[in-house]
Amino acid sequence: MSAPDAQSYWISRQIPTDQFLLYCFDDAGAPLASIREQVLARAAVIADLRTRIREVPGGVDHPHWAPMVPDASLVRLHEGPTTWPACLRSVAALLTERLDPIESPWRLHLFGPVADAPEGGDTGAVVAVLQVAHALGDGRRASGIARELFGSAPATPARAIPAWRPGVALAAAVVRLPVQVARMVLRARPAHLAHRQRERDSAAGVIPPKPPSRPKLPTNAAPDHRRELRTVVVPAATLRGTGVTVTVGATTAISLALSRYLRAHGVGPGVGIAAEVTVAKPGKPLARNHFRNVTVDLHPEIEDVAARAGAIAESLRRGRLRADHPAGAAEDRATAVVPAPLLRHGIDHFDFTAVPDEVTGNTVVSSVDRGPADLVLGGGRVRFTAGFPALSQFMGLTHGVHGIGDRVTVSIATSPAVVPDVDEYERLLRDAIDELRAAAPLPQREGDS
Structure with a gap:
């Protein structure tokens, strides 16, 4: 297992980080039990769904991926009939559950029949929610796994995963440990020099400066055990109507809704707000998790919707420019060779319950394009998809932007x-999307997504 994926796994043992990928399909009349059998037959030949985590004895190395045979316990049936709001409440109740990737890094929840789901008129729906441990993949990879699971074409048979041999893994880790220490020392200096170069480039204006920390706002409060979910399904063209991309359009609508909500709850009009936006790292992925968060100014001071969208697009471009500096890759290369005991020690001794005095963002926006709408479940075609980024002790409001x-x-x-x-807040978001639809077009900004 790579260092970023091992970190994701160890962090998940401290706080909930599982991803929940929701897909809504037309109900073609197949019983949920029959759909479960179809899903398990596909999962049996998909590599990522036939693997689970095994820890090396003594924790002297990163965990390993080992073979697993999917069984019926991994597909939970939530048999209806039910309504769309009730289905969302059921999904919300799942968000505080945590998978144990040692048993399985995924689970599928099936709900149906569901009445009144969006985009279906009077037609019933079946809702599939794929719960994925973050160690198994980031948002893009998890979406790829779902595409294999719900694809209409036959799944490609997976290569066999080597059997788990803890003794062999332990011996290999002991032999490799001195080499890792040496490589860590060798890579530390280039990472340090790259970091210093980034500071010089920032001071010289070659790249944007590090975003400032911000005061906490009401959305930076800790959640309790309860969760609430809402979804707004729109044509993609609605969010592109301002001439920018779906991510920028959605973030602009979120900016409008959030700034108005905060003002109604006592936050002054002069207070700035920002979002942490997930973006893919450049280059070929060397880990299942290949992303960073960048801080994007939501510019609540700009009243004109089109002008705000343009400013948000520019803030995202600048955030990416800084995130893509070679120092980031140098730091990743150094982290990749840190011996597992050191990496885990840092995570185990980090206080995940601590709430900082200042934050980098007041909400989260996670945006993933999940591809063509050619997925099928139980004979029904996919209508739409959604996702729900996890909450944390200082991030009590998150947003997903997911297209299919x-x-x-x-x-x-x-x-x-x-x-x-x-x-x-949902009403404010819907109103903001309507405003976005009516806004004057803007020129496309290079680097948006």
Whole structure:
């Protein structure tokens, strides 16, 4: 297992980090039990769904991926009938559950039949929620796994995964440990020099400066055990209507809704707000998790919707420019050879319950294009997809932006302890999207996604 994926696994043992990928399909009448058998037959030949985590004795190395045979316990049936709001409440209740990747790094939840789901009129739906441990993959990779699971073409048979031999893994780790220490020392200096170069480039204006920390706002409060979810499904063209990309369009709508919500709850108009936006790292992925977060200024001071969208696009471009500096890759190369005991020691002794005095963002926006709308489940075609980024001790409101075909879902994940009137916030978001639709077009900004 790579260092970033091992970090994801160890962090998941401290706080919930599982991903929940929701897909809504037309109900073609197949019983959920029959759909489960079809899903398991596909999972049996998909490499990422036939693997689980095994720890090396003594923790002297990163965990390993070992073979697993998917069984019926990995597909939970939530048999209806039910309604779309009730289905979302059931999904929300799952968000505080944690997978044990030693048993399995994934689980599928099937809900149906579901009435009143978006994009279906009077037609019923079946909802599939793929729960994935973050160690198994980031948002893009997890979406690829779902595409294999729900694809209409036959799944490509996976290569056999070597059997788990803990003694062999332990012996190999002991032999490799001195080499890792030497490589860590060798890579530390280039990483340090690259870091210094980034500081010089920042001071010289070659790249943007590091974003400043910001005061906490009401959305930076800790959630309790409850979760609330909302979804807004729109044509992708609605979010591109300002001439920018779906990610920028959705972030602009979130900016409008969030700034208005915060003002209604006592946050002055002069207070700035920002979002942590997930972006892919450049280059070929060397780990299942290949992304960074960049801070994007949401520019609540700009009243004109088109002008705000342009400023947000520029802030995202600048955040990417800084994130793509070679220093980031040098740091990743250094981290990749840190011996597992040192890496795990740092995670085990980090206080995940601590709340900082200042934050880098006041909400999260995670955006993933999940490809063409050619997925099928139980004979029904996919309507839309959604996702719900995890909450943390100082991030009580997150947003997903997930597209499939020509439909995009902007989702809200929060807790009543943070946003007690989530229906009002959803109304503000819908109104903001309507404003975006009516805004004057903007020129496309290079580097947006």
